[in-house]
Amino acid sequence: MFITTGIIQTALEIGLIYSLVALSLFISFSILDICDLSTDGCYTLGCAVGAVVTIGGHPILALFLAMAAGICSGFVTAILQTRFGVQSILAGIIVNTGLYTVNLAVMGFSSNLSIFGSDTVFSLFKALNPSKAWGSWSPLVLMIIILAIVVFVIHWFLGTRLGLSIRATGDSRAMVRASSINPGFTITVGLCFANALTGLSGALIGQFNKSSDINLGTGMVTIALASLIIGETFSKKSQNMLWKILSVIIGSCLYRLIVSVALRLNVPTEAFKLVSAIIVAVAIAAPQARELILLHRQKRAAMKENLSEGGER
Amino acid sequence: MKKNMTKLTAILGAGVMALSLAACGSAGTTSATSAAASSQSSAAAASASSAAAGSGKVYKVGIVQYVDDASLNQIEQNIETELDALGEKNGVTFDYADYTKNGQADGTVLNQIAADLIADEVDIIIPIATPTAQIMQTATEENQIPVVFAAVSDPVGAKLVESMDAPGANITGTSDALNTEAIMNLIFAQNPDAKKIGLLYSKSEDASTAAIENATAYLDEKGIEYVEKTGTTNDEVSAAADALIAEGVDAIFTPTDNTIMTAELAIYEKIAEAGIPHYAGADSFALNGAFCGYGVDYANLGVATADLAADILLNGKSPAEEPVQTFDNGIATVNTDIASALGLDIEEIKTAFEPYCTQVLETVTAKEFE
Numbered sequence: 001m002f003i004t005t006g007i008i009q010t011a012l013e014i015g016l017i018y019s020l021v022a023l024s025l026f027i028s029f030s031i032l033d034i035c036d037l038s039t040d041g042c043y044t045l046g047c048a049v050g051a052v053v054t055i056g057g058h059p060i061l062a063l064f065l066a067m068a069a070g071i072c073s074g075f076v077t078a079i080l081q082t083r084f085g086v087q088s089i090l091a092g093i094i095v096n097t098g099l100y101t102v103n104l105a106v107m108g109f110s111s112n113l114s115i116f117g118s119d120t121v122f123s124l125f126k127a128l129n130p131s132k133a134w135g136s137w138s139p140l141v142l143m144i145i146i147l148a149i150v151v152f153v154i155h156w157f158l159g160t161r162l163g164l165s166i167r168a169t170g171d172s173r174a175m176v177r178a179s180s181i182n183p184g185f186t187i188t189v190g191l192c193f194a195n196a197l198t199g200l201s202g203a204l205i206g207q208f209n210k211s212s213d214i215n216l217g218t219g220m221v222t223i224a225l226a227s228l229i230i231g232e233t234f235s236k237k238s239q240n241m242l243w244k245i246l247s248v249i250i251g252s253c254l255y256r257l258i259v260s261v262a263l264r265l266n267v268p269t270e271a272f273k274l275v276s277a278i279i280v281a282v283a284i285a286a287p288q289a290r291e292l293i294l295l296h297r298q299k300r301a302a303m304k305e306n307l308s309e310g311g312e313r
Numbered sequence: 314m315k316k317n318m319t320k321l322t323a324i325l326g327a328g329v330m331a332l333s334l335a336a337c338g339s340a341g342t343t344s345a346t347s348a349a350a351s352s353q354s355s356a357a358a359a360s361a362s363s364a365a366a367g368s369g370k371v372y373k374v375g376i377v378q379y380v381d382d383a384s385l386n387q388i389e390q391n392i393e394t395e396l397d398a399l400g401e402k403n404g405v406t407f408d409y410a411d412y413t414k415n416g417q418a419d420g421t422v423l424n425q426i427a428a429d430l431i432a433d434e435v436d437i438i439i440p441i442a443t444p445t446a447q448i449m450q451t452a453t454e455e456n457q458i459p460v461v462f463a464a465v466s467d468p469v470g471a472k473l474v475e476s477m478d479a480p481g482a483n484i485t486g487t488s489d490a491l492n493t494e495a496i497m498n499l500i501f502a503q504n505p506d507a508k509k510i511g512l513l514y515s516k517s518e519d520a521s522t523a524a525i526e527n528a529t530a531y532l533d534e535k536g537i538e539y540v541e542k543t544g545t546t547n548d549e550v551s552a553a554a555d556a557l558i559a560e561g562v563d564a565i566f567t568p569t570d571n572t573i574m575t576a577e578l579a580i581y582e583k584i585a586e587a588g589i590p591h592y593a594g595a596d597s598f599a600l601n602g603a604f605c606g607y608g609v610d611y612a613n614l615g616v617a618t619a620d621l622a623a624d625i626l627l628n629g630k631s632p633a634e635e636p637v638q639t640f641d642n643g644i645a646t647v648n649t650d651i652a653s654a655l656g657l658d659i660e661e662i663k664t665a666f667e668p669y670c671t672q673v674l675e676t677v678t679a680k681e682f683e
Contacts, residue, residue: 010428114472211447
């Protein structure tokens with residue numbers, strides 16, 4: 001069979017897990033208009049913290065502590081750019097680099113940590129019902145529940161006064177400052193919130209894979225950005241925030257389904273990164289390119305008109 | 314060539330598909346189904362041809378490479394050639410070509426590779442390196458497809474197996490952990506009269522602890538005296554080396570210890586001047602002035618991995634009972650500069666080392682590999 005239920009299940013499960021990172025970028029990149037390059041490290045941080053706490057026997061607490069770790073990482077990134085005037089891209093890169101050591105330290109200076117044999121949220125949820133069908137579908141059900149909660153929280157948060165000022169910060173910092181809101185504060189809150197989601201995603205993937213590896217997050221930011229941008233093509237014209245959030249999740253699952261199909265077609269994995277990069281570049285460049293083409297057409301039309309006018313004379 | 318062409322079209326197909334998806338959401342579905350149909354027919358053709366080639370049974374072998382890396386690729390190649398040879402010998406076909414995937418160090422793809430192989434109903438999965446093995450372990454927990462990993466340094470620590478001798482589940486494989494005994498054998502092959510061995514390592518590295526325990530157990534059993542000196546910084550390592558020289562040891566042993574490795578260029582001259590050969594657990598030590606570096610032969614490891622997989626498939630052996638294999642014959646790299654400084658003849662050393670190594674290589678002192 002070309003595509004089995006198992007393949008689609010896996011694609012959706014991890015699509016949902018990674019959609020948390022895409023949602024994180026949705027907040028930092030789309031809403032706050034900040035490039036947060038600390039994502040790779042922060043994601044691994046969530047995974048490492050989650051793994052250590054899970055081994056300690058607290059898989060649910062692990063998710064919250066991983067989010068807390070993500071908040072700390074986001075806070076440092078934010079403070080560097082708001083208080084100390086470090087450029088936002090540089091702040092992300094600095095934090096990302098530093099996190100490598102922090103992540104190693106969290107895992108007890110070992111590059112790999114296995115949580116095989118410990119209870120995870122997935123195994124706890126699966127144990128609720130002994131039937132076989134539940135066994136195979138429970139991870140997906142659990143991820144849908146978690147995502148539903150996360151979507152609700154994001155939607156609610158962006159509707160609060162603070163959430164609205166964060167959205168305004170992305171649109172126009174000067175305007176926000178003029179309304180006597182400190183944009184430094186809204187950026188800090190926004191980045192902390194975004195990185196909490198990244199940390200949560202890391203902790204979930206750690207428990208899903210039953211291991212944590214120092215190189216887990218490599219290239220995460222491009223993958224998440226690709227998912228985000230695929231998703232945003234659905235909601236480009238929409239003003240509805242809930243649909244915008246949902247489309248990011250759809251984008252992430254779609255991305256994973258594309259990868260599944262590519263794997264089935266025996267596309268070498270070497271090509272994946274380039275394809276992701278092309279998706280991101282084309283999708284971001286598309287509106288600008290369209291305008292350039294329009295402008296070019298206008299010019300030619302104007303030139304033609306000029307010529308024909310000249311001919312009449 | 315033909316395979317390359319299909320790959321190329323597939324890449325283009327995926328690229329076009331992805332782009333059309335990005336540009337406009339609805340167009341993707343139709344192109345996906347058509348691409349699916351075409352690949353199904355090509356896959357059918359491929360399996361038909363491979364079935365015709367082998368007279369006996371066809372086993373689907375999934376090989377999952379972690380990343381393109383010189384040592385790891387060497388393992389993969391040797392697994393593949395050994396599988397071909399074994400298939401020919403036993404009149405069966407090991408079909409790995411359609412099921413060999415490379416994660417390119419992207420953890421996000423590894424889960425999907427596992428799902429892909431399970432959907433293909435492979436008979437066995439061979440993951441190379443620890444992270445790959447761990448994800449395959451999780452993916453096969455339910456369906457119990459046998460897994461034979463290659464090149465996992467610490468299978469027990471990575472919780473892949475319960476113990477080296479009795480893995481206990483659907484997973485076994487080969488480990489590239491350093492066999493301390495093998496290096497000890499080299500020391501005594503070169504100098505049978507060695508009375509006192511220096512152990513130089515750092516306390517901050519997990520990998521060293523186990524190796525040093527093995528070394529002391531070996532020396533205790535042989536009734537040979539040993540001196541342990543440790544250091545965690547370059548200065549401390551240097552001081553530790555001085556102390557060992559002052560103790561008048563006959564040889565110094567260092568496990569695969571990165572702290573000592575960093576300090577090696579600073580200490581090798583005085584160790585050689587004192588006439589002490591330094592044996593260490595990686596070929597890079599020899600390059601930086603240790604007398605002999607000893608490492609696992611990855612070609613050999615690949616062959617052993619394929620043998621183990623074939624044993625499970627053909628003879629119905631259970632992975633739960635097949636011990637994880639480690640290797641006591643690797644590649645010894647001898648530094649000829651140091652050998653002559655110690656007044657040793659390289660040909661004599663080679664003959665002495667021969668029984669314990671698959672290969673003896675020569676090198677000279679340098680900062681990095683060329």
